[in-house]
Amino acid sequence: MLSPEPMRHLSLVVMTDDLEAVTRAIASIGVLHLLDIRRMEEGIGAVRPYNVSDELTRFERLAHALDGVAEFLSLRRTDVEETGDAEERVDPLTLETRVQAITTAVEELRQRLVQARNDVAQLQNLLRTLQALAPLGLPVEHMRQLRYVHLTSGLLPARNLLRLQESMARIVSVILPAGEASANGRVLITALCLRRDRDVLDRALRSAQFEPLEVPAHLTGTPAEGTVQVSEQIVARQEVVVALEQERRALAERVGAEIAALRTRIARERLLAEARGLMGHSERTALLSGWVPAVLTKALGQTIHKAVGSRSVLQWSAPDEMESVRSGHVPVPILLHNPVLIRPFERLLRAYGLPRYGEIEPTAVVALGFLTMFGFMFGDVGQGAVLFAAGFFMYRRMFRYRDYSIILMECGVSAALFGVLYGSVFGVERWLPALWLRPLDDMATLMKTAVGFGVAFLSLGLTLNMVNAVRRGDRAALWERNGLLAALAYWIAVGVLIRLVSATSGAMTLRTAGVWLAVPLTLIFLKEPARLIVKGLRTHEWPDASEAFALTVQSLVEVLDTVVSAISNTATFIRLAAFALSHAGLFLATFSVADAVAGMAGGSVAAVLVIVLGNLVIIALEGLIVSVQSVRLEYYEFFSKFYSGGGEAYRPLHLASAQSRP
Numbered sequence: 001m002l003s004p005e006p007m008r009h010l011s012l013v014v015m016t017d018d019l020e021a022v023t024r025a026i027a028s029i030g031v032l033h034l035l036d037i038r039r040m041e042e043g044i045g046a047v048r049p050y051n052v053s054d055e056l057t058r059f060e061r062l063a064h065a066l067d068g069v070a071e072f073l074s075l076r077r078t079d080v081e082e083t084g085d086a087e088e089r090v091d092p093l094t095l096e097t098r099v100q101a102i103t104t105a106v107e108e109l110r111q112r113l114v115q116a117r118n119d120v121a122q123l124q125n126l127l128r129t130l131q132a133l134a135p136l137g138l139p140v141e142h143m144r145q146l147r148y149v150h151l152t153s154g155l156l157p158a159r160n161l162l163r164l165q166e167s168m169a170r171i172v173s174v175i176l177p178a179g180e181a182s183a184n185g186r187v188l189i190t191a192l193c194l195r196r197d198r199d200v201l202d203r204a205l206r207s208a209q210f211e212p213l214e215v216p217a218h219l220t221g222t223p224a225e226g227t228v229q230v231s232e233q234i235v236a237r238q239e240v241v242v243a244l245e246q247e248r249r250a251l252a253e254r255v256g257a258e259i260a261a262l263r264t265r266i267a268r269e270r271l272l273a274e275a276r277g278l279m280g281h282s283e284r285t286a287l288l289s290g291w292v293p294a295v296l297t298k299a300l301g302q303t304i305h306k307a308v309g310s311r312s313v314l315q316w317s318a319p320d321e322m323e324s325v326r327s328g329h330v331p332v333p334i335l336l337h338n339p340v341l342i343r344p345f346e347r348l349l350r351a352y353g354l355p356r357y358g359e360i361e362p363t364a365v366v367a368l369g370f371l372t373m374f375g376f377m378f379g380d381v382g383q384g385a386v387l388f389a390a391g392f393f394m395y396r397r398m399f400r401y402r403d404y405s406i407i408l409m410e411c412g413v414s415a416a417l418f419g420v421l422y423g424s425v426f427g428v429e430r431w432l433p434a435l436w437l438r439p440l441d442d443m444a445t446l447m448k449t450a451v452g453f454g455v456a457f458l459s460l461g462l463t464l465n466m467v468n469a470v471r472r473g474d475r476a477a478l479w480e481r482n483g484l485l486a487a488l489a490y491w492i493a494v495g496v497l498i499r500l501v502s503a504t505s506g507a508m509t510l511r512t513a514g515v516w517l518a519v520p521l522t523l524i525f526l527k528e529p530a531r532l533i534v535k536g537l538r539t540h541e542w543p544d545a546s547e548a549f550a551l552t553v554q555s556l557v558e559v560l561d562t563v564v565s566a567i568s569n570t571a572t573f574i575r576l577a578a579f580a581l582s583h584a585g586l587f588l589a590t591f592s593v594a595d596a597v598a599g600m601a602g603g604s605v606a607a608v609l610v611i612v613l614g615n616l617v618i619i620a621l622e623g624l625i626v627s628v629q630s631v632r633l634e635y636y637e638f639f640s641k642f643y644s645g646g647g648e649a650y651r652p653l654h655l656a657s658a659q660s661r662p
Contacts, residue, residue, distance in 0.1 A: 004361050005335035005650075006294040009322060011287065012304065013313040019279070019286040023272055023653075025307035030654025031300050033291040033333045037280035039324075047280035047287050052273045058092055059270035062099050066263055069106045073252035075259060090265055098262060102255055109251060113244040116237060123234045126216065130223040130230060139222050140215045150198040152205070154212040155186040164208040171197045186211075268655050275653050291333050291650070319357060332357035333650035341410065342367045344403035352635060353645020359468045362643065366634055369457060371414040373630040376450070377579035378411075379418030379439075380587075382426035383619050388412030411627075426615055427587030439577075439584040447577040454573025454637070455494055461641030462487040468642060479527055481558075482641050489520035490566050524562055525555045569637050576633075579626055586622065590614030 010032065014022050026032050038049055069075075156164065158181035165175050173193040181187040189210075193201045205212075219226045279288040292300050297316060304312055324330040334354045336346050345367040355361050378384075391408030394401050419425065423434030439446050465482045469475070479485060496516050528551055536542045543551070593614070594607040 002361055002364060004355065004357060004647075005337045007291045007319060007332050007335070007357065007650075008294050008297050009289070009317040009319065009325075010292055010297075010300070011289050011315040011317070013285050013287050014308055015311050016281055016284055016286050018308045018311055019276070019281070019288075021307050022304060022312070023275055023279075023288075024655075025303050026300070027268075027272060027275065027653045027655045029299065029303050030652045030656065031292055031296045033650050033652050034275055034278045035289045035291070035330065036278045037287060037289055039330055047282055049278075049280050050276045052277040055092070055273040056270060056277075058096075059266055059273060062095060062266050063263070063270065065099055065103050066259055066266065069103055070259055070263075072106060072110055073248060073256070073259075075252060075256050090269065092269070095262065095266060095269070098258075099266075102259065102262075105255075106251065109244065109248060113241070113248065116241045116244055120234060120237045120241060123230055123237060127227060127230045127234065130215070130219075130227045134223040134227065137222060137224075139220065140226065141220050148195055149192060150195045150201065151190065151192050152201075152212055153188065153190045154205075154210050156189050156205075156208055156210050158185055158187045160208040161187060161189065164204055164210075167204045167207070168193075168201065171200055173197065173201060271653070271655065290653075293335055293650075325357075331648045334361075334647040335650035336361060336363060338363050341406065344406045345370065347403060348631065348634065350649075352639060352643070354647030354649055355643065355645070356647045358471050359647075360464045360471075360642070362464065365460065365464075366638075367410075369634060369638065370630045371410055372453070373576055373633060374411050374626055375414030375418035376453070376576050377626045377629065378415045378583055378623060379422045379580065380424045380426065380583070381416045381419035381432065382424075382428075383615065383623075384412045384414070384416030384419055386412070386615075386619055387415060387623065411623075422584075424584070424587070426611070427584075427590060439580045440588070443577070443581060446580060447574055450573050450576035450580075451570060453576065454570050457573070457633075457638055458569055458641060459487070459491065459494075461638045461643075462490065465642035481562075485520055485524045485527065486562050486566075489517070489524065489562060492516050492520055493566065521559050521563070525559050528555050528558075569640075572637060573633065575629060579622075579629060583618070583622060583626075586614070586618050590618070 012022070036049075037047060161175070161177060168175060168191075171193060173191065176190045176192070177187050191201055191205060191210075215223075215226070219229075279286060281287070301314060304314065319325045319332045322330065325332060334357060336343075336349070336354075338346060342364050346363050348366055348370070349355075349361075349363055375384075388409050389412075391405045391410075391412060394405035394408065398405065420432065421434065421436040422438055423429050423432040424438075425431045429438060437445055462482055466484060466487065469483065532543060532551060590611060594610040597603050597610060598607040600606065
């Protein structure tokens with residue numbers, strides 16, 4: 001806790017012929033976070049990076065083909081361990097052959113199934129056309145054999161029928177609607193005109209959103225007779241579709257396991273190809289570089305020795321021994337290592353950004369602060385027990401939400417502990433004595449405590465900022481924003497305020513308080529001018545009047561920012577007391593409503609329901625709000641004092657991780 005896992009840098013040189021075996025051996029244990037060899041500033045000499053673009057393209061194509069096959073066969077993505085040694089290389093040509101054999105069989109079935117479904121869809125469209133034309137009662141061949149008259153039938157929005165009839169008044173024509181409009185507002189019409197006026201009719205129909213109903217040339221007889229024939233054809237083609245669907249399911253059962261295994265193998269080979277793209281080589285040797293947790297260096301060394309014997313050269317380095325790390329060119333990956341009860345709060349840290357290597361890793365502080373603030377605002381023994389029970393249920397039944405279930409159980413414990421201090425059980429305050437106070441009865445103490453917690457929490461953040469500066473060896477950071485001078489100003493201001501509000505005879509005067517506060521604020525104001533003077537004494541270069549004025553304004557703004565941020569950051573912790581009072585006030589409102597309905601007919605049952613539902617609403621609604629407020633105070637008030645994030649996550653090369661890739 002409070003520090004990421006210590007890392008060691010590995011530079012490994014092997015023979016080019018051994019690189020494949022070494023890479024697979026390293027990936028099999030999953031402890032090496034590979035570095036791109038092109039980012040290294042030390043010891044690469046004439047090493048050239050590998051070009052793996054063709055390999056990646058090939059594996060991407062194979063993976064895409066298998067994804068298409070799996071989608072057609074409705075196969076879920078499952079992690080299937082392929083039989084055989086995972087460290088044994090598989091020839092890409094062999095993979096292509098196996099994938100091609102499967103895709104060929106699947107594609108042939110897919111085309112037959114698509115064709116059968118298309119046939120059914122076309123026949124169903126034809127059936128709807130014939131059903132729409134049935135009211136006309138004319139044989140379809142007669143409709144096609146008219147020599148002097150143009151006749152067409154189709155569907156038209158009923159609202160456009162009158163407009164169409166009016167537009168056709170200037171030519172000899174007949175517009176006959178057949179029946180009433182359908183549910184979608186369209187009506188079947190038959191339009192008739194002289195053949196010489198066909199273009200006029202067609203333009204008018206298009207303007208009226210006319211949808212013609214085409215009948216295939218091979219059909220004869222009345223539309224009603226055609227309906228019977230087409231219905232029989234649809235039944236026959238649907239039987240073909242059912243048979244092909246059964247064939248598809250049988251094929252899925254037959255090749256499903258092989259497809260899953262191929263997916264895993266291709267993902268692994270692609271992962272290894274990507275890894276080789278981070279490595280370099282010369283004529284006879286290959287170089288790879290990466291980070292390993294210090295406790296696993298021995299295990300990795302043994303794995304490499306087992307793979308290639310003595311045909312390798314390993315060089316281990318601590319991060320502070322590498323110039324590329326000190327210059328910030330190469331980041332050290334971050335591996336968080338916390339106890340199981342604190343580990344879920346790493347999610348809050350990752351959402352903000354991981355710490356940089358060598359800085360404070362504050363997961364434990366984040367967890368303690370979050371739980372304390374949550375309990376302070378949500379203190380109740382009964383509701384805490386409900387939260388714990390809900391978290392325990394999730395822990396036992398929903399493994400994927402394990403982290404959230406642990407946080408929920410811990411929030412329940414914190415709420416219950418503060419509930420004991422407040423003497424509250426589901427809002428009832430007569431069952432337990434208050435070991436500290438009751439929020440609505442002692443608001444002043446509650447607010448003072450909230451502000452006091454804020455002062456302590458912010459002071460911890462300022463202290464951690466100075467610790468980070470010392471750890472990084474960045475002495476200048478001690479004098480920057482939230483550094484030593486800002487911390488002194490804040491602590492002196494807090495001390496002065498305590499003395500001013502105390503009722504003791506030794507309380508200081510306002511003049512004395514002003515003197516104490518002026519000391520750190522003056523130092524903050526003089527910080528930049530002092531730096532400029534030191535620089536001038538060294539270089540004999542002095543700023544002109546405009547630069548001096550700008551520097552004065554900058555120093556003044558920094559002083560004002562220090563004062564304003566200190567006040568606002570501290571004052572915002574009053575929300576802890578505000579939400580604790582809100583929590584108690586919601587209980588009061590719930591019981592008031594319960595008392596109001598208790599005197600009605602059946603009021604006892606109604607009152608119980610009101611109390612139960614009120615508690616459920618408070619747990620769900622205010623529990624969420626209080627959680628958000630706790631996170632907000634962590635992020636915006638606490639983290640802003642010392643934490644910048646920006647660390648790179650530790651992602652070791654591991655064959656098992658390929659199975660979870662999309």
